[in-house]
Amino acid sequence: MERPEVPLPQLHAFVVLAEELHFGHAAARLGIAQPPLSQQIRRLEDKVGHALFTRAPGRVALTPAGNELLPAARRALSDLADGLAAARAVGGGQAGRLRIGFAASLALTVLPGLLRTFRHRFPGVHLDIHEMTSAPQVAALHDRTIDIGLLREPPTDETALGFRTVLSEPFVAVLPSTHPLATQRTVRLAQLADSPFVLLPRAVGPTLYDQIIGLCTAAGFSPQVVQHAVEWQTVCALVETGLGVSLAPASIRRIRLKGVAFRRIDPGTARTRVAVAWRENDHNPLVARLLETVSHNPPDGPQD
Template identity: 85%
Template sequence: MARPELPLAQLHAFVVLAEELHFGHAAAHLGIAQPPLSQQIRRLEDKVGHALFSREPGRVTLTPAGRELLPAARRALTDLADGLAAARAVGSGQAGRLRIGFAASLALTILPDLLRTFGQRFPGVHLDIREMTTAPQITALHDKAIDIGLLREPPAGEVELGFRTVLSEPFVAVLPATHPLAAGTVQLAQLADSPFVLLPRAAGPQLYDQITGLCTAAGFTPHIVQHAVEWQTVCALVGAGLGVSLAPASIRRIRLKGVAFRRVEPGTARTRVAVAWRKNDQNALVKHLLATVSPNPPDRP
């Protein structure tokens, strides 16, 4: 047999009367007249099937059934109040969970300050941080597996996603410390005969094409002998003597033994870091994160 539902207004009236033990005082506390309060209590007693209060002239007391119901009624009202407060916090972007994908190299640049600032402004928000290269981030945004992406070289032609550039940086040559060119600035054409270590194109097609395009503009096609998904691994392989690479300048902060980072000429090319989001996402946390990245309203390209 189905349990009868207890309207919250009746439970509230019951709890107030149980605390006041006086119909007049309880009605005044609730801001209603005494007859409607009596009706609420009667309806609740009908649902329970037993009297909740013993009514005597000038005196109201809880019955055993009333004493049994009181703790559960208080818990129900408290749970409801907590649930409403939590829903309001999530709806306003003061609480909840925000899933952020980020390119590993950004841990060397904007990511720490961004997370620190956002955490200070919204301490009630749980940040779910996921290390991902650019292409998987784009897929995860479309699949709604993440809410925000921090990536390099956003793809062109995306209709559903918005992008805003938050950082640009030049490229550096990554060389074994014993390499003949490790002493100074590197002319890109000087790397024409060197084997290359690069990220696989599938990890970030735009960045891969930009790097190989720079080599083409310098008059050669890079001879790629090894791929690695993360820049730290790329640098480690360069340090092991497997080849050279071109990388964003922030990679210099890795400081691996046996690796030299040198300025490249021509030095006009730069790699972009962008924040990415779904344009139709109504999540207030996404808007707060975008405002934390930049004080300006989010661009909608």
């Protein structure tokens, strides 16, 4: 059986009349004259096939059919109002879901303050957080499985993605506490030439990996990489065992390991940058809201 479509103005008029039980009062509340109100009710009754009101001079009452329809009509209008409010919130960047990828080391710097501020400004937004290294974030942005990336050393050959630097920090030497250079406050890179290295695999952060190799090359040596680890925390743990040394962003100093020493390097001009990444053609208003949050709330992290 085909269900008749009921225009919302008819439902609205019906609910208001059911609440007022007076055509004059209901028309005034709706901001229309009585004849158009009567026409709306008549059209709705034609669709139902039964009278919804009994009419008598000075008296209007709901019929059994009207009493049956009233709760459903109220629900329909309420659901529509909720849907409109939700659509406005999502369209205005006040609600919805935002999928964020982040490099694990950024939990030591950028991530906590950024998420705290964003959640305070937009409590209606659900944040879906995914830990992943930089290269997989770039792929996930292209695949549209995340909306925002927080990564180190973004690639320089991307045209479909936008990048904005949110933090710049120097490198430090990561040494076993028993290493002879651990007694020094500053380490010259050339002094690490004879030490084995533990680094992230190039595949997870090509630009950062190449930058570290380039620093060593500029210091006159090619590092002997004996072990790779996907996360900086693991790199530090392997250094603690004496497996090798490493070069890492200065924020890694916040990883507290008794057997690891973090030392400034000379020259200290080389810096690594953290960037927020997004699709240039993404029209999700929540992306714009997060970028605004980044711009207005500089992250707390080691700057020198």
